[in-house]
Amino acid sequence: MLQTASLPAGDVESPYGEELEMYRETVRAFFRREVEPRVREFEEHGSDRAIWRKAGEYGILGATIPEEYGGAGAHRMAIMVAAEELGYAPSGATMGSFIGTDICTNFLVDHGTEEQKKAWFPGILTGDVIQAMALTEPESGSDATSIRTTAVRDGDDYVINGSKCFISNGSKADLIYAIVKTDPAAKGRGMSVILVPGDTPGVTRRRMITQGYKGGDTGEIFFDNVRVPVSNLLGEENKAMAMFIPTIGLDRMQIVARSVGAAQAAFELTVEHCRNRKIFGQRLVDFQNTQFMLAQMETEISVGRAYLDNLIRKMWAGTLTDADSSMAKIWLCELEFRTLDSCVQLWGGNGWMDENPISRMFTAARVQRIFAGATELMKSLLGRRYL
Ligand SMILES: Cc1cc2nc3c(=O)[nH]c(=O)nc-3n(C[C@H](O)[C@H](O)[C@H](O)COP(=O)(O)OP(=O)(O)OC[C@H]3O[C@@H](n4cnc5c(N)ncnc54)[C@H](O)[C@@H]3O)c2cc1C
Structure with a gap:
């Protein structure tokens, strides 16, 4: 590896702190040892349940589950660490959101009843329960x-009707956090989160074919008179938006952490490539144009890293604002894309060949500017503050 502005690896100055740096090492080892060697297979046939169980064996799932339920009781910043590693691992570009949906676990930690926690936490920890957050719909x-x-x-049931699309882990999920209207007239104040087991009668799914993320799972979910007990309501009825507020910021931040991880990895891979590739009788890296491009990338990544580290410190202090996470979502995802474009x-x-990770990382970088709040949505949220 290069001696560059690389991701913190266990050093005391890491804004994540020592414990989460140890967690990072485990996540990194999981990607290197378990995912990378199987990446071709996942590209061709999609990922399988065995890789989730392997993640469970490594102890990287459900990190925020409290110790009394068998979890590590880690700070929810663990989600960010896992996301950085998902970006830093070239195989992450194949795996899609993959373990990123672990952010759902926080909903159960914060709002689950004792019964719901006991039912789902054990499977989340072992990788037997794949989770999905189903909000997006074809028209919304x-x-x-x-x-x-x-x-x-x-009576004692909810009957759910409707459909969801673009849902990460949607075609496989065993536990679907269905975001529904329980009071359609009230718009945002009429939304609730209902836990729907994936095998409930009336639930059908389809894996969507995507531009990248070939080993990932982006799915469509249909609810046709799906009946679940009222006890499957998570938190209070009509309070989904309030429940979402702390998670929205974390979700944006995990995406940007992934961007910084991916930009760094792409840069490192590209320096190696430029050292090895010979054209016109010299190494690609010997051209001044190449050096300038690499210098520009390294500078931008260093600035991005410093910006992210500062935001992580704000997260610890509880002072990260909505505007902070919106700006980060714009700037760091765009940084990743610029970097990947230069790398390609x-x-x-x-x-351009998918057998090289840089190609898959380029495609994966594209979606970062769209999901979890497109760049334009972030700008419009920021814009309202100027009126
Ligand atoms: C790979 C992948 C995984 C996903 N995983 C999940 C998941 O797990 N759960 C889930 O619920 N959803 C998921 N999504 C959905 C994702 O959150 C949406 O794609 C995203 O919110 C954008 O919605 P949309 O695609 O309908 O685009 P639209 O809402 O149709 O927006 C289209 C474009 O309009 C522009 N735009 C948006 N807002 C504004 C504005 N205010 N002003 C001006 N222009 C604007 C942007 O350029 C935007 O890209 C996923 C999507 C993808 C691609």
Whole structure:
């Protein structure tokens, strides 16, 4: 590895702190030893349940589950650490959101009943329970409060009807956090979160074909008169938006952490490539243009790293604002894309071939600017503050 502005690896100055740096080492080892060797297989056939169970064996799932339920009781910043590693591992670009949906676990930690926690935590920890957060619908993405899926009370049950799309782990999930309207007239104030086991009658799914993330799972979920007990309500009825507020910021931040991890990894891979590739009788790295491009990338990544570290410190202090996470979502995801675009240019035709990780990382970088709040949505949220 290069001696560059690389990701903190156990050093005391890491803004995550020593414990989470140890967690990082485990996540990194998991990707290197278990995912990377199988990446071709996952690209061709999709990922399988065995890799989730392996993640469970490594102890990297459900990190925020309290110790009394068998978890590590880690700070929720663990989600960010895992996301950085998902970005830093070239195989992460194949795996899609993968373990990133572990952010759902926080909903159960914060709002679950004792019964719900006991039912789901053990499987989340072992990797037997794959989770998915199902909010987006065909007619409702950025404008999340316009969702149309409803849950209507019928005796002791809710009856759910509607459909969701682009859901990470959607075609496989054993536990679906269905975001529904329980009071359709109230728009954002009429939304609830209902836990739907993936095998509930009336739930059907389809894995969507995506531009990248070939080993990932982005799915469509249909709810056709799906009946679940009222006890599957998570938290209070019509309070989904309030429950979401702490998670929205963390979700944006895990995406940007992934961007910084991916930009760093792409840069390192590209320096190696430029040292090895010979054209016109010299190494690609010997061209001044190449050196300038690499210097520009390294500078931008260093600035991005410093910016992210500062935001992590704000997260610890509880002072991270909505505006902070919106700006980070814009700038760091765009940084990743600029970096990957330059990297592909330096890889030439090889950068277009999916057998090289840089190609898959480029495609994965593209979606970072869209999900968890597109760049334009972030700008419009920031913009409201100027009126
Ligand atoms: C790979 C992948 C995984 C996903 N995983 C999940 C998941 O697990 N759960 C889930 O619920 N959803 C998930 N999503 C959905 C994701 O959150 C949405 O794609 C995102 O919110 C954007 O919604 P949309 O795709 O409907 O785009 P639209 O809402 O149709 O927006 C289209 C474009 O409009 C522009 N735009 C948006 N807002 C504004 C604005 N205010 N002003 C001007 N222009 C604007 C942006 O350029 C945006 O890209 C995932 C999506 C992808 C691609």
